[in-house]
Amino acid sequence: MSEAEARSESVGTVMVAGAANLAIALAKLVAGLISGSAAMLSEAAHSVADTTTEVLLYLALRRGARPADVRHPFGYGKESYVWAFLAALFTFVAGAGFAITHGVTTILVHQHSGHYFVSYVVLAVSFLIETVSLGRAVRQIRREARRWRTTARRFLRLTPDTTVKAVFLEDTAALIGILLAGIGVALSQLTGDELYDGLASIAIGLLLLVLAIVLAKANISLLVGRSIPERLRHEVEQELAALPTVDRIDTLLTMQLGPEDILVAAKVDFHDDVTGADIETAADEAERRLTERYPEIAYVFLDPTPSRPGTRARHTRHTQEDPSA
Structure with missing residues (x-):
């Protein structure tokens, strides 16, 4: 699957989830107003928050996919994490805040109108629609996991595509909320x-609170500049070390520039007898090998480092280690 296909599939997943959440939000709102149920109104707020989140995630995909320009030479990939963070923040404020406060108010003063049947019907239909949306997200996660030769669970934990991660978690939370x-x-x-x-309304609010925190932490980490997963980093290091003119890799730094863009920078100790032309050839070969194996790698920078006693300890950083991988 190419980068364009993966991005298109993420857009499709977000749009399906957004359409489903909008329809469900309207149905829950009507049911909540008729029945007077705090849990139903909280679920309506939950779906409204999810719908708004999908709009923000759509913006994240579109804005983050813009090509690099003079002012932004590494592209706009990180902007997608800004919009995704705002989506998590909206879930926290609008969804969780409304559900918890409305639940407390209901416990203290509210009287139920007694129209229960409409609530059950809307919840049942909502459960079916959310299941369809979740199924699409699960299928995309499994395909992407196979593409990266990893498990679906590990892919979900480490993926830089926070849009598909958000849809999966939101749909899962929606089913639990229902x-x-x-x-x-x-x-x-x-x-x-x-x-x-x-109490059900408060529980839904707490569920949304946990969801918002998880998504916010993931996007903050990527905004700060998260490295690629440890297994992938080791494979990149092995590719560079396998170049015939390379003695060793002193430092390897990687960073996710966006959901589909990776930067690789390395301090490389070449053999003592190589020429400047040999280093240029090695740099071209390194870029060719890495981009062929991993199309997501958009930039490869090699810095020739002389091999002198004590140089590495004083002037270079050790090879990156990712404690979360």
Whole structure:
């Protein structure tokens, strides 16, 4: 799968999720207003937050895909993480904040109108629609995991494409939220006590809070300048070390410039007898090998480093290690 195909699939996943969330939000809102259920209204807020998030994620994909220019020579890939971070922030403020405060209010003062049937119907239909959206995200994750020769779980944890990660987590949280709302409404109906409806609303808010924190942390890490996964970094190092004129790799630094762009920079100790022409040839060969094996690598910079006692310890950084890989 090419970069363009992967980006197109992410756009499709986001659009499917956005359309599903918009339809579900309207249905939940109507059901919440008719029934007066705090859990249903919280679920409506949940879906509204998810819909807004999908719009921001769509902007992330479009804005981040712009080509490099004079003012931004490494492209706009990191801008996608700005929009994705704003999406997580909106989930935190709008979704979690409304659900928790409305749940507390319900426990203290609210009286349920008693129209339970419409809530059950909307929750059941919403569950089916969210399952379809989640299924698309899961299929994309599995294809991408096979492309990177890793497990789906590891890909989801380390992927720099936070849009597909956000859709997967949001759809999963939506299904859990629907179940919580259903339990809260059912217990309120059986007991006649609105405590359970309010508690369900608070639980949905806490679920959204956890989701927002997870997504925000992932995007902040990428904005700061996260390295590529450790296994991939070792493979890059092996490719560079395999060049015939290379003695050793003193330092290897990598960074995700965007969901589909990687920067590789290395301090390389060449053999003592190589010429300037040999170094230029080695640099071209390194770029060719790496970009053929990993099309996501957009930039390769090699810095020839003389081999002198103590030089590495005083003037260079040791090879990167990724504790999260």
